[in-house]
Amino acid sequence: MPATTDTHLLRNTNFRWLLGGGLVSMLGDQFTMLALPWLVLGLTGDSLSLGIAVALMGAPRALLILLGGTIADRYSPRRVLLLSKYVNAAILLALAAMLWLDQASLALAYGAALALGIASAFAIPAGTAILPQAVPPQMLQAANGLQMGARQLSLLAGPLLAALVLGARDGAQQTAMAALAAAFAIDALTFLCSAWTLRQVRLQPLATPAAPQAMWRDMAAGLAVVWRDLPLRSCYAYWALVAFFVMGPLQVALPVLASERLHGAAALGLLMGAHGAGTLAGMLASGLGGTWLRRHFGATLLAADAVVACLLMALGQIDSARQGAALLAATGMLSGYLQVAIFTWIQRRVAPAMLGRAMALFMAIFLGLAPLSAAATGALLRHLSVGELFCCGGALLLAAAVAAALLTDIPRIAGSTSAASP
Template sequence: MTATTATAARRYTPLVLINLATLLSATGNGITIVALPWLVLAQTGRATDAAVVAGAATLPLLLSSLFSGTVVDRFGRRRTSLVSDFLSAVSVALIPVMAATAGLSVGIIAALAALGAAFDPAGISARESMLPAATRDARWSLDRVNSLYEANYNVAYLIGPGIGGVLIATVGAVNTLWVTSVCFALSILTIAFLRLDGAGTPDRETRPESMWSGTLEGLKFVWHNRLLRTLALVDMAIVALYMPVESVLFPVYFTERGEPAQLGWVLMAMSIGGVIGALTYGALAARVRRRTLMLLAVTALGGCMVGMAFLPALWVTLTLALLVGLVFGPVGPIANYAMQTRSPEHMRGRVVGVMTSTAYAAGPLGYLLAGPLIDAVGLRITFFALSIPVLVIAAVCFTLPALRDLDAPVADSVDTRIH
């Protein structure tokens, strides 16, 4: 095959469509991160209520994400993405509908937030499971594709909170949620045009026999792989300690100051750093060990969180937020690489689903502890209580031999080479 023929065989369309759908869906979720806490705080002014809604939006993720991979492997990646986004769009639209009819309470907002969040993991798992096939079509390396995908994901959380903050200030938190529904609808339209090997209904021979047995197979596979098991446990701890900062602590802080736009700026700064960090990973992957980047990320995250706990001037907070995104940008691509190269094709959805569910497992506990702790001892002490343990986790990571497997040779279950 000549170089010209090989170049002509490249297909970038699947990669473009997957990234565009991810951008649209994640942008909608980025808007919701700002809109829901603001909606609750505007009604009650209580941090505990905001934490309850944040926890309600996270709690279903544990169960739904655990089974989401089995849904993907059983019903197909493209179909799962379409149905997931449709159900998410409907559930989010119900919040402004209820506001205009029966009225909203904290309980109703929490219930609808939980319903909407329950459908997200299946769509995420479906799109991530299609990346290796899109990689082969584009004839890129997995590191390069994962770098682009995670940067794109961070762009969504750069756009989403910014749009959310501006819309809240202009049309209110309730009407802002209509934009989230539109984002999901556009994601559906994008995936409707996708044609990709392995994205359709799986062969009967490789499908999970049932939702329960398929999920158990995914859990066993991840647990028996020491690298995936270690990444899952570290991620659980980090999520429990860090996510309340974005979804509870900062919303409370900027609500008290009456500055919704500045909440959006901080979240945008994290996403800008994440975009730069993820894209930089694509260039660094061939030169720097993945374990080194992982250790740097966790250590810097702990240090930046401690700095934020002092509640410094806005420009300092923005700088720290940018740094958090910058050093943590490569973590997503690294985790994706580990899942893609350690899982067989027919189990990829389940592996992604299980790994995603472990990230959500400790989230509700973090949210539900953060709100009452703020009301009891104040924002600053709560910030330190969440920050210092991250530094302890970083120290432990230096001693974990499993992280060395990030740089170990793997079987070519997918083609990881640049052609």
């Protein structure tokens, strides 16, 4: 039963250290996610400058994440993740000190955004590769569910905590900079705290350490693992289509829908909150149906995406915030459930020595396609109504799911029971 599994999982010392430290760090991240945009806007009042700062943080993450996964596999995900936490703490403490010394500048904000983006390119694949070496295989599904649920919870609660610290920004400029400095310092301390908890984690040693070779050969070997594994390759290609058809409408068209039909930012907040709460519920419920998923992973994946497609098409027809919240809560539940199932499937399918690279490629798909999907959605909204846009996006996602069911082996993919080389 899921409850019994969760109880046993929380008795695992490694997982308790990972979950506790990760939750503290993820809550701290929300301070920087709010403080950095306010810093740029406070210095310039310019939306273009804010866009450049966001791009400086996001571009290195997308470009370097495969290198980050390669290094995590080469030198241990725990070591890479630990180093990234120290680097992030140093960046944020330096930024906080400069603000306290009244040395704020746009160049400083840009430099911090770029440095944080580079550090995250190494932290993300290391963080996703560490769990299978820290907990027993039979606990992996539940561990992913709780860990990803904690991340979603931090996205809901973290901004509220950060807002309390940044509340002082409505005063004088000097007081506002002090509040921003405090936010960055708090995030730095959470990185140091999570680094300490990570040092308590003891990973299972790899059975066959990889022989040293050139870095580019290690990277190519990771790509080859995904390419040679037909089910893995098919799923990665399919997920690229899903990311393109879904992420743009949710990021760009949803605010337009709230503005045109639901009359305001409060409605957008309700829609986004409903989606976030649904995602959290789906992640926490990920332990349900484990036996079915192990037998019918691919079929479940396509069926859930077909339902999401229909929900997106219905979203384009709403005329009240409550209708949209109900649809997005259901979408979030399916999305959260699938996220845990997908992570677990990859972690069990790919050998631990290659997992950093496999997960990095998976994350690169979404990080790289998100801005393209957003740009395409923005361009299409010049020619289509927001309702037509959601209908088109949902119809394309449904077509992709049906095509995958008819033309590929994805419906016959079963969940892997343990990590193995392809």
